[in-house]
Every structure is written in structure tokens, then in C-alpha cells.
Amino acid sequence: MSDLFSSPLLWVEQPTRVPVARSRYKVLNGAGAVVAKASEQGVSLKRAAARAVFGDADRRLVEVRGPNGEALLVIEAYSERNAFVSWPNGARIGSFEAAKRKRYRSRAILDHAGNQVGLIDDNNGLGRRYDVLDAHGTVAAYIDKKWTGVLKEMATTADRYRVEIHRPLPDPLRVLVPVAAIVLDMLFFESKDWPIS
Template identity: 30%
Template sequence: MDILARNLYLVKEHVGMFKAANNFDIFDPDNGDKILECREESLGIITKILRFTDYKTYTPFDVRIRAEDGTQVVRVKRGISLLRSHVEVFDENNALLGSFHQKLLSIGGKFSIQDQHGNEVCELKGKWTGWDFKFLYGDIEMAHVSKQWAGIGKEMFTSADNYVLQISDHIAPNSPARQLIIAAVMCIDMVLKE
């Protein structure tokens, strides 16, 4: 899919005072066009209520990332989470692509990103001092997520709920790692930062 072959994405979270659902838009930083929509479409009433309490980090989610034409690119799903999150990622046909496993007792946040066979694709590591995350395979940086941005799309970067995803040129355009990384970015807020 052409959208996944890009190396740079600007992510804007929908914010609101009484917002239960996790919704994001992803833009092309070169021209400011919206290229992907991330929506949590079917929230149960109990989940909605719990999202406004201290229990929100334990609630399930089901986020669908779609192209502008409505085609599903990736789906991110988690059941109820108690100690650590286990998140599943599905492709456009709802076939399992992989999963994320939150690591306990990590400073700044960390989770393992695995393919559908349980092999580690990379690890997401964050800094406890701020909003800076790296996708690493050993010492190799596969992608980077940050709220610091000075590129062309900087004027879109007006609130604290926006960030940039930069994927390394070394990841093949058709690699499933790209879908897993994009899905993982949606989980940073919901799993590590809520």
C-alpha cells in the first residue's frame, strides 16, 4: 500500500473535554493532506464510563486505521488490561499481523513488537523525561516518534497532542514492520501515556 511506503507522518490526536474514544488523524507533512484516519468506532457504554475514571488505562480498545477511501490499513485491538497490555494488530483483511507486549517495570515505557509467530520485530523504548520514543532492533533505529518537529508541516504542530513518526529508509516499503510501527504509535498514548 502506497500510504505505508512513506517515511514521515504527522499525527494529530482529537482532543476534547468529554472524549471517551481514541481518535487520530495522520497527515502528509509535505502538503498537509490527511492520509489516514484512526478511529475507535465501537465503544461499549461501560467502557465509555470507565474512560472518565482512574480505570481508563485498563479499558479495552479497538482502533481501525483507514485510508481516506475507507479501506482498512491496520487494526489495533486490546482486551481488558490489568498488569500489562497485550495488544493485537491485524492487517486490512483482519488477519493477525503481530502483537505488542508491554514490559513491566520499565522507566519511560517499553514494549516488545512481535510478528504473528511471536518473533520480535523491534522494541519500543521511551524516555521517562518526555515524549520521545524509538523503535529499536538491537542498536538499529527503525523509527522515531517525537513531539519535536521543525519540518514543512510545523504549522500543523500547534498543540501538545501532535507528534511526528519518522520511519527509517532501511525498512522496505512493503514490510509488515511498517504496519506494526504505525499501529504501535497509536498505542503509545493509550498504553504508556494515559
């Protein structure tokens, strides 16, 4: 299985770009080696222009590929709502959905059948530091959204995340937690599109 699903430390980075361009991510392990790349599919020049004018960024579909180009996962996210993670053949692995009685950016982690298997808890309410809890409420990982500077934070989508996984996780958390930073970014930080109207 890919190093993406076995590395205890991952860095998720985005290239500096304007918000209307397609979503792209690079995932590195703790040694700095690229273990996965992800990019949004189906974004034509016309759609990018529509995003710039109308702020149309509700649905994003990102393919996650290994360092040699092999398909690993597909992530489908709906801005500020839910995200679904599937294998390349379309079989659902799980989803990230609004967590009841939790902060706005917190998300329940569900398996393919809709059973809650974990929680991403926005523990300070600022969308910078997240605890990832397993089904028993034990912290299994941390996700930190790193500060990239005022200009990059406000004018681009060049975000950077540190994902620290404390122990080997059972399925489906083993697959969902490593891509949780990409999911959070797609849900809450990719919609920096600026409607001109």
C-alpha cells in the same frame, strides 16, 4: 499500498476532546496530506459514561482507514499492557508487548508468530522520545510526543506525535512502525479518564 506505509515522515494528531470520548486519530504525511484516520469502535454513550465514572478504559479497539475510507488495520490495545495489530480480515500482523529489562513505556515489537523483530525504547524514561530499533538493534525510526501545553496535556487527549522513519523497513516493521505512535498513545496516554469516585 497506502502512503501510510511508505511515507518517511508522519504526524499523528488527535482532536481536542474530553478523555471519555472515543479515541480518534488523524495521520498526515510530511506534506500535510491525510494518509489515514483511525477511530475507536463500539463506544456507546453508556460506555463513555461508565468510563467517566469508573475509569473503565482497559480495552480499546481502533480501526485504521485510508483517506478514502478503505479499511487498513485494526489495533486492539489493553491499557498499559499489550497491543495487537491485525489486517481487517483478522489475520494478525504483530504485537507490542512489555520489553524485558527495559523502561516501563518500552515495548518489544513482535511478528505474528511471537518473534521479536524490533523494540520501541523509551530512551529518556519520560514517555516523550522513543527510539524504534530493528531486530539488529539499529535505530530505524524515532517517535516524538510533542508538548501541547499544560491544559491540553492534563485535561484533554489532544496529543501530537512525529514519526520519522529513516529507511524502508521489512515486513512486519513496515506496517507496525507507522502505527506505533497510535499504539503508544492507546497504551499510555488514552487513560486520562478521571474516575469520579
